Amino acid sequence: MAGRAARLVLLAGAAALASGSQGDREPVYRDCVLQCEERNCSGSALRHFRSRQPIYMSLTGWTCRDDCKYECMWVTVDLYLQEGHRVPQFHGKWPFSRFLFFQEPASAMASFLNGLASLMMLCRYRTSVPASSPMYHTCVAFAWVSLNAWFWSTVFHTRDTDLTEKMDYFCASTVILHSVYLCCVRTVGLQYPAVASTFRALLLLLLTAHVTYLSLVHFDYGYNLAANVAIGLVNVVWWLAWCLQNLRRLPHVWKCMVVVLLLQGLSLLELLDFPPFFWVLDAHAIWHISTIPVHILFFSFLEDDSLYLLKGSEAKFKLD
Incomplete structure (x- = not known):
């Protein structure tokens, strides 16, 4: 956790010079998404995800990868707030709390x-x-x-x-x-x-x-x-x-x-x-x-x- 916090501080300091959204460029976010996909989005784990996914989520196109990105977004936001930094954007958007299948x-x-x-x-x-x-x-x-x-x-x-x-x-x-x-x-x-x-x-x-x-x-x-x-x-x-x-x-x-x-x-x-x-x-x-x-x-x-x-x-x- 200390290593990730250090990378977060470095990124926050350089964010003004960077292009794109700050959150999805954060290594903590990318590592989290990669690990989540490896853990949940293939083989029997993917079948388990689909079996427990609400029908309204699957019908509106929410995938395992989307869920990973959503969960990791909040992991990254929490880390930013803990370190006293401003809330970052992800993929051009602010983080929104999903309600049912509504993204915003x-x-x-x-x-x-x-x-x-x-x-x-x-x-x-x-x-x-x-x-x-x-x-x-x-x-x-x-x-x-x-x-x-x-x-x-x-x-x-x-x-x-x-x-x-x-x-x-x-x-x-x-x-x-x-x-x-x-x-x-x-x-x-x-x-x-x-x-x-x-x-x-x-x-x-x-x-x-x-x-x-x-x-x-x-x-x-x-x-x-x-x-x-x-x-x-x-x-x-x-x-x-x-x-x-x-x-x-x-x-x-x-x-x-x-x-x-x-x-x-x-x-x-x-x-x-x-x-x-x-x-x-x-x-x-x-x-x-x-x-x-x-x-x-x-x-x-x-x-x-x-x-x-x-x-x-x-x-x-x-x-x-």
Whole structure:
């Protein structure tokens, strides 16, 4: 134990110069995982592990190696805390206390609640807004894209794998691009449908190139972040400019403006990178929880705006 503690101290001192996650680079962690796999993950020991593993764990893809990594993560965390060092990250994540098969319980539940809120608002939208409204089909499509994104976010926070991680990131990019398209339709496309159609084709091309590069060439986290931030800024500036232009003329526009400002403010939570409270609640989970009312407010805006446009189109039809 003294030798391992000494290696831990040396690693902690050099961690600021190292790349990657501090915890999974720790020799104590690697030795622990290796010994655990040799002891439990082959032959009769593996059969014994599978026989006593809960069915919900096996169905969600938790393996013997995953269990070894989970147990050794806490061995390493305990050692860090005993030596008075900060809690390390493992494989790009803070250590979370697993609940049943949920890898990140708070974020998974928050993503599920966001999806549930989106589903409820979609049902309300389809009930209150006739399909003849000019924005109906675009808004419904946006709602389904959002639902799909929250589904994969829930799956990803439940079980982090290469597939679920990529689907979570790709769906998030799709939502941002669809929000830009939604803004295009609302600000330009109703008067110039050809412009909206051309812009939609361009966005689909961008999304295809983005996904293809990350899937087949190189999954670059830095590029993915930069691309989403860039398109997100376009989305925010475009929506905010339209809101300011129509704030006095349209009484429901305040909802859209509040949503844009809140999302920008709440995104700062992602910069507060701290170990999770009670090993469950971190900044990312808090951000997911805080966005639930924001999505409800945005769908409420879409409902009001669609009804306003419908009323205007009906009045124009009567005049014609």
